[in-house]
Amino acid sequence: MEMKDHPIGIFDSGLGGLTVFKAVRRMLPDENLIYFGDTARVPYGTKSRAAVISFSKEISSYLLLRKVKMLVVACNTASSLALGEIRGLTDIPVIGVIKPSAQAALDITPHNGRILVIGTAATVSSGAYSSALLSVRKDVKVTEQACPLFVPLVEEGWTGKKITADVAEEYLSRYRGGKVNTLILGCTHYPLIEKTVAGVMGQEVNIVNSARAAALAVKAELSARGLLSDSGKKGRDSFIVSDAPERFSELARRLLKIHADSVSVKRF
């Protein structure tokens, strides 16, 4: 089998990375995709750097055994803490969610503009978005805000409820009224509440969806390396989790309308 026919491996701490999976699937219908959700150890957002690195290397090694042609770290926490360590394991391309979102944000932010990054406690305290943004452009001002309640609100299926808007108001209202130009949804769960966040921030703030930004980066990188599948056949989806496959299927269907009927389990 040629390298370009190998699958793309996408992993996340749980099911949030399915927003990236979905964006990749939409953009690259011919690719075979393997999604791994570390549901035994979710969430990563409150774990230490050492733990996140160790979990990420374990999953990456497992996906490498499945002969993936690219690794997509569809988890902001793992992208911010473990990308270098994962790249040390392999020569295949490794794409995180931070650099693509940072670049997408910079593309639409004016000179001396202000960028607000929202994410889990771990992503925010890592400062990875600030580093990624400021290493490309020094003129922008970056603020990061942890929003730990957004993930459980999404997983409760309360994305359309007033409470979710109230929580968003609590976290974000201080940044409204011309205080920021661009907001990065720095957690893979957050694209599911993009409308709520946009509603709180107002029309003048541009929102960067990290799932879409990552999918664009996946396509660009595969294309640049001549690794895009040219089979002309519809790609296969495989789902693997480290615990509780039924819950994963149920949430994938309910929250993302992804039919992951057959989910296998790999315990560590």
Place this chain on the structure above:
Amino acid sequence: MEMKDHPIGIFDSGLGGLTVFKAVRRMLPDENLIYFGDTARVPYGTKSRAAVISFSKEISSYLLLRKVKMLVVACNTASSLALGEIRGLTDIPVIGVIKPSAQAALDITPHNGRILVIGTAATVSSGAYSSALLSVRKDVKVTEQACPLFVPLVEEGWTGKKITADVAEEYLSRYRGGKVNTLILGCTHYPLIEKTVAGVMGQEVNIVNSARAAALAVKAELSARGLLSDSGKKGRDSFIVSDAPERFSELARRLLKIHADSVSVKRF
């Protein structure tokens, strides 16, 4: 060293069990206490039965090596799924949080009365409270309601905010107005929002605090076995976590006013 001088081991998936720790400390000032929080794998509420059993046995074995005279499973999920398996490891008494709370609820619930149990998704779907209640009294009606947002709200420190009351209203308002006599706070985090829950339910509903119920059971069991410490000295507190000790200290101080300044780490 005599058995009665050995420490009591208390464990939870994270820091919620500190409400039990605090209740035990208050009731038994002379005892040495070891608290273990499995912060690398928290929360248990969304994990499978197999995973919760495996984690609980691992921690219990570790505490047994530390020569505890009693194991307190200060986690509703582990108490509902793993108590039998833990008892299989040892002859020392093993106390969970479910039976004591169930008994406390039955003590104050009238004949043919109605009991509402609130907890994590895993505790509720295990049906452990219903079994514990109905095995003692068949006349009561038991309803269980999962409230997955309460734990992150507590951990965010938002216990006094209107949003927490709104979330409680969303989960609980349907049970108001004479529909239940007694409510069991079936998660060790929930004593921290007891007032909010009581506010939503109204004065006529009796609230059972599972931390207090468990501490009473600990005292009764030690007393019955002649294992209460008689050293007359103030007991020592030890805190051990499986990840991120600084975050544990910070939250213990902020949420529970427990000064866990020295927290050791045991990784699995």
